[in-house]
Amino acid sequence: MKPTRLLANSLAPQAAGPVALVTGAAGAMGAAIATRLAQDGLRVVLVDIEGDQCLALGAQLRALVIEADLSRVESAGEIMQLVEAHAGGVDHVVNNAGLNRPQSIFELKPQDWDAVMAVNLRAPVLLCQAAIPSWEKRGGGSVVNIGSRVWLSGAIPAYTASKAGIVGLTRSMAVELGKLNVRANAVAPSYVDTPFTRMNRPAEEIEQRQQRVIGMTPLGRVGTAEDIANAVAFLVSSNAGFVTGEVLHVCGGAQLAARS
Ligand SMILES: NC(=O)c1ccc[n+]([C@@H]2O[C@H](COP(=O)([O-])OP(=O)(O)OC[C@H]3O[C@@H](n4cnc5c(N)ncnc54)[C@H](O)[C@@H]3O)[C@@H](O)[C@H]2O)c1
Numbered sequence: 215m216k217p218t219r220l221l222a223n224s225l226a227p228q229a230a231g232p233v234a235l236v237t238g239a240a241g242a243m244g245a246a247i248a249t250r251l252a253q254d255g256l257r258v259v260l261v262d263i264e265g266d267q268c269l270a271l272g273a274q275l276r277a278l279v280i281e282a283d284l285s286r287v288e289s290a291g292e293i294m295q296l297v298e299a300h301a302g303g304v305d306h307v308v309n310n311a312g313l314n315r316p317q318s319i320f321e322l323k324p325q326d327w328d329a330v331m332a333v334n335l336r337a338p339v340l341l342c343q344a345a346i347p348s349w350e351k352r353g354g355g356s357v358v359n360i361g362s363r364v365w366l367s368g369a370i371p372a373y374t375a376s377k378a379g380i381v382g383l384t385r386s387m388a389v390e391l392g393k394l395n396v397r398a399n400a401v402a403p404s405y406v407d408t409p410f411t412r413m414n415r416p417a418e419e420i421e422q423r424q425q426r427v428i429g430m431t432p433l434g435r436v437g438t439a440e441d442i443a444n445a446v447a448f449l450v451s452s453n454a455g456f457v458t459g460e461v462l463h464v465c466g467g468a469q470l471a472a473r474s
Contacts, residue, residue, distance in 0.1 A: 215283050218292035221265045222272045222279040223300050225257055229276070232355075233301045234450060235259040235293070237284060237341070238311030240267035242408035243360065246439035247308055248275060250447045259297055259304070262311065284311050285332040290340035294348070303348035305355040306450045309338035312360065314373045314410065327372045334376035335383065342387060346394070354395030358449050359384050360442070363404040363465045377402070381461055388459030397458040399449045404465030406437040433466030 234251045238244035239260035245268075248258045252275040260268040265281025272279035278300055282289040297304050313333040315326040338359050349355045361380040368374055380400055387398035405411055405427040412420055424436050445464045448454055463469040 215286055216263060216281060218280065218282040218286075218289050218296070219265070220278070220296050220300065221281050222269055222277075224273050224276045225278055225301060226276050229257055231255050231257050232305035233257045233259060233297065233303065234306040234308060235261060235297060235304050235341075235345075236308045236310055237261045237337070238360075239271065239279075240264040241310070241312075241410065243403075243406065243410075243439045243442050244308075244310045245271055246443040247310060247446045248277065250440070250443035251306075251308075251450065252277065254447055254451070256306070256450070257301060259301060261293060284337035284341075285329065287336075287340065290337065290344040293341065294344035298348065303351060304345050305348070305352060306358070307338075307341055307345050307355070308358045308360070308446055308450075309341060310360040311337065312410070314370065314413070316370050316413070317372070319371050322371055330372040330376050331379075334373070335379045338380070338383065342391070342398075349391070349394045349396050354397075356396060356450055356454075357384070357387055357391070357398040358446050359387075359398070359400045360446075361400040361402040361461065363402045363463055363469050365402065366469055367471075384461065385459050392458060397449075397454070399454070399457060399459070400461045401442060401445045401449065402461050402463045402465065402469070403437050403442050404431065404463075404468040406439060406442060408439060427468065430471035431466040431468040432470065435466060437465060 234256045236248045240262035259278040362377040365378040384400040
């Protein structure tokens, strides 16, 4: 397991502005989210187990880059210590890192279940617990948890359960963290064309899958990482200042389809 370490600090020395931490920032969606938040004037912290893959983006966005394995219980506290020391704390936490184990109920092993839950569901809890002192000091903030539309339809048990769990967790966070003036919302994408959905599948299978998704999507296309980043930017912003406990499906209406 990788230890937590600061890989780069490109934050502008005198820069002010809110701080947003984005997990899974080496991935397609995490990079798009971090880029959009930086464009909106936030100082960003990029966190990923593949820290090296965040370095170019970190330099471009003048970000803090932290390599951490979110499946380790200790990582959350270690990350927040680094954020406190180098950015003065955190305002917004975007729990985007995700893991899928595609085994069906017939094949699923306890270790697959635990691996998925550790990253997709436990890490968001631990990170937000570790952010509480920051939020208390700053008088508020927000959380955006990246779920998935799959929570509505049921498929691949560990992943689906983790994303359904994100909905319950987000609603609980909204209730409990509201007293700290912290808002908590979830974004639920459907299929977005990223390495995550490609998963080394053959091109033909990817094409078939995309066509199936398009067929059940009223807006007639698959999502982009930028679609998701736009939704996160809204939820983090003061435009969503009275929005908490919501699940925003960003999937062209595919949440209305009966099955995926
Ligand atoms: N791509 C889609 O179609 C889709 C649809 C719905 C929801 N989602 C969710 O969106 C999020 C981002 O997905 P993506 O498509 O960008 O995937 P991705 O695989 O490109 O990115 C996920 C990132 O999480 C990181 N990560 C995995 N395990 C980690 C760990 N133990 N510690 C730290 N980082 C870790 C990976 O290194 C990777 O950079 C995930 O939560 C995923 O479940 C994706």
